Amino acid sequence: MGLLDNKRALIVGVASNRSIAWGIAQAMHREGAQLAFTYQNEKLQARVEKFASELESEIALPCDASDDTQIKSVFDNLSKSWDGLDILVHSIAFAPRELLDGEYLKNVTREGFRTAHEISSYSFSALGEASRELMQGRNGAMLTLSYLGAVRSMPNYNVMGLAKASLEANVRYMASSLGPEGIRVNGISAGPIRTLAASGISGMRDFLAHVEQTSPLRRNVTIEEVGNVGAFLCSDHASAVTGEITYVDCGFNTIGMS
Ligand code: NAD
Numbered sequence: 371m372g373l374l375d376n377k378r379a380l381i382v383g384v385a386s387n388r389s390i391a392w393g394i395a396q397a398m399h400r401e402g403a404q405l406a407f408t409y410q411n412e413k414l415q416a417r418v419e420k421f422a423s424e425l426e427s428e429i430a431l432p433c434d435a436s437d438d439t440q441i442k443s444v445f446d447n448l449s450k451s452w453d454g455l456d457i458l459v460h461s462i463a464f465a466p467r468e469l470l471d472g473e474y475l476k477n478v479t480r481e482g483f484r485t486a487h488e489i490s491s492y493s494f495s496a497l498g499e500a501s502r503e504l505m506q507g508r509n510g511a512m513l514t515l516s517y518l519g520a521v522r523s524m525p526n527y528n529v530m531g532l533a534k535a536s537l538e539a540n541v542r543y544m545a546s547s548l549g550p551e552g553i554r555v556n557g558i559s560a561g562p563i564r565t566l567a568a569s570g571i572s573g574m575r576d577f578l579a580h581v582e583q584t585s586p587l588r589r590n591v592t593i594e595e596v597g598n599v600g601a602f603l604c605s606d607h608a609s610a611v612t613g614e615i616t617y618v619d620c621g622f623n624t625i626g627m628s
Pocket residue numbers: 382383384385386388389390391409410433434435436460461462463464489515516517518559560561562563564565566567568
């Protein structure tokens with residue numbers, strides 16, 4: 371018996387075998403969930419189709435989160451294969467790279483600010499609202515991924531920190547909107563992990579080394595560990611947990627000094 375037997379999950383945000391969304395998908399599959407995936411663009415299509423088939427899924431649909439038409443067609447398409455949806459996993463973020471370096475205030479622009487908030491926070495609202503109909507009458511759960519930069523200033527994370535603060539507020543407001551329908555909404559604030567989104571980020575190595583040296587567990591977190599907590603939060607074992615941000619960061623956020 372798995373935690374997620376008979377549940378159907380849509381996974382948004384797989385780009386490689388290092389993606390946090392991939393860790394979550396693997397845990398959910400292991401716990402008995404049936405999966406569907408989306409991919410951002412044609413460059414990722416073949417890869418995501420291969421990842422889907424590894425987890426016994428035949429559903430991989432295009433979804434660029436900046437395009438309302440694509441968001442709508444994901445659910446139109448999904449409803450052809452599935453008569454309902456139990457779980458939405460939102461694991462995407464984007465800010466123009468130039469803004470993720472140097473001083474926040476000097477580098478922030480109106481356009482970069484808008485893009486970061488649109489792709490990293492609004493997209494969760496848009497996908498959540500689009501999931502709503504398929505989730506009726508089945509104790510649905512939605513999950514997103516945040517980072518400590520939402521609540522503490524971090525070097526170089528800059529405008530992404532503001533977008534994650536918005537995303538975390540979004541978790542609470544979506545939980546309020548959807549709670550009366552039995553749908554729960556939660557976030558995981560993960561520690562730094564080497565993924566595509568983290569590659570080429572200046573200072574990523576220092577972030578990882580700092581957590582390894584100072585976190586209570588003296589190491590970094592893995593996508594498998596984030597996946598396990600994600601599977602739990604979207605399972606009926608977490609049926610009274612909503613609007614929460616759960617830290618999966620080897621305790622790093624809890625220390626004052628180490
Ligand atoms: P990743 O590169 O594997 O995943 C990022 C995903 O975002 C990719 O699948 C990409 O296709 C998608 N994406 C970007 N723009 C998009 C758009 N316009 N439309 C649709 N998809 C789009 O990296 P990851 O680290 O697994 O990131 C997943 C989530 O985890 C992000 O929200 C990220 O902020 C968060 N997170 C990452 C870390 C870390 O250190 N890696 C830590 C905490 C939280």
